[in-house]
C-alpha cells in the first residue's frame with residue numbers, strides 16, 4: 001500500500017527528498033511557502049560528501065557543469081599571510097569533487113529534476129492534528145488532507161517545528177554575516193578564508209568569472225544586529241588586506257545583492273514527533289563554518305528515502321532514520337562549535353595553531369564524513 005507523504009518546504013532538503021522518493025517509486029506532495037523559487041544570490045560550497053549525495057540522485061554531471069571546481073582550502077591571516085593550505089580534492093577523493101556554485105543554480109537543478117511544477121507554491125501548513133494516528137493537515141489555503149507522514153523540510157524557522165515542537169527555537173549568538181556574489185576581480189582559485197579578531201572573510205569562485213563572498217563579525221555584547229545590516233563592509237573590515245578586501249569593495253556595486261543575517265543554530269533532541277519527521281536545517285541548522293548544511297540536508301533526504309522504501313512499518317523506519325543520522329549530525333555540530341572557539345583565540349595563538357596543525361585539523365574534522373551516511 002502506498003503511504004501518503006507530505007513534504008513541507010521546497011528547498012535543498014525537500015526537493016532532494018521528493019526526488020529520492022520518486023526514484024524509489026514513492027510519490028509525495030510538496031508544499032512551499034514562497035510564491036515562486038527565489039534566487040537567493042548567495043553561494044554554496046559543496047565538499048565531497050555533498051557531491052557524493054548529489055551523484056546518488058543522478059545529478060552530479062549537471063551540477064558539475066554549473067559549478068566551479070574548488071580543489072584547495074587556504075587560511076590566511078588578516079594581512080594576507082598564508083597560515084595553512086589543504087588539498088581538499090585529496091581528502092575527499094573517494095567521495096566526490098569539491099565544487100561551489102550559486103545556491104540558486106543547485107536549487108534550479110533539483111527543481112528541474114523533481115519537477116518544479118509539482119511543488120504547490122504559496123502554501124504552508126497551518127495545523128497538524130495527530131490524534132487519529134495519522135496527520136490531519138490544515139493548509140493555509142483552506143484545504144486539508146490526511147497523511148501517513150509529514151516531513152518538516154522547511155528550514156531554520158520551520159513552521160512545522162513551531163506546530164509540533166514549539167519549545168525548540170533557533171538560537172542566536174553574537175555573530176552576524178553578509179553574503180553576495182560578484183565578479184571574481186582578484187581571480188581567487190580555491191576556498192580562501194582570512195581570519196581577523198572576531199571577524200572572518202571568505203571568498204570562493206562559483207564560476208569562471210564570479211566569486212561568492214562571505215564576511216562575518218562577532219558583535220560586542222548588547223549591540224543591535226539590525227544596525228549593522230547596511231554597514232559599509234570595506235570600512236567595517238578595513239583591517240583586512242588583499243586578496244579578499246578588494247572583493248569586499250564589490251559589495252558597493254549594483255550587481256551585488258548583499259544578504260545580511262544572524263548566524264543561528266537548531267538543537268533538537270528528537271527529529272521524530274509521532275508521524276512528523278524533520279530533515280535539513282529544520283532539524284539541525286548549524287554554523288556555516290563546516291559548509292555542511294547542504295551536505296547534511298542531502299544525506300538526510302537520501303537516508304530517509306532509503307528507510308521509507310525498505311518497506312518496514314513507519315515507527316521503526318523513522319527510528320532507523322534518526323539512529324543513522326544522529327552521530328554524523330552531532331559530530332558536525334560539535335566541530336562547528338570547536339572551530340568557532342579556535343577562531344576566537346588571540347591572533348598569535350590562532351596563527352600558531354592553524355600554521356602548525358591546520359591541515360591535520362581539517363582532515364580530522366571531516367574524517368567521519370568520508371564514510372557513506
Ligand SMILES: Cc1cc2nc3c(=O)[nH]c(=O)nc-3n(C[C@H](O)[C@H](O)[C@H](O)COP(=O)(O)OP(=O)(O)OC[C@H]3O[C@@H](n4cnc5c(N)ncnc54)[C@H](O)[C@@H]3O)c2cc1C
Pocket residue numbers: 008009010011012013014031032033034043044045046050123124125153154155156157158159160177179263279280281282288291292293294295297
Ligand atoms: C551564512 C551561511 C552560509 C552557508 N554556506 C553554506 C555552504 O557554503 N555550504 C553548505 O552546504 N551550506 C551552507 N549553508 C547552509 C545551507 O544553506 C543550508 O543548510 C541549506 O540551505 C539547508 O537546506 P534546507 O532545505 O534544509 O533549508 P532551506 O534552504 O532554508 O529551505 C527551506 C525551504 O522551506 C521553505 N519554507 C520555510 N518555511 C516554510 C513553511 N512554513 N511552509 C512551507 N515552506 C516553508 C523556504 O521558503 C525554503 O524554500 C550556509 C548557511 C548560512 C546561513
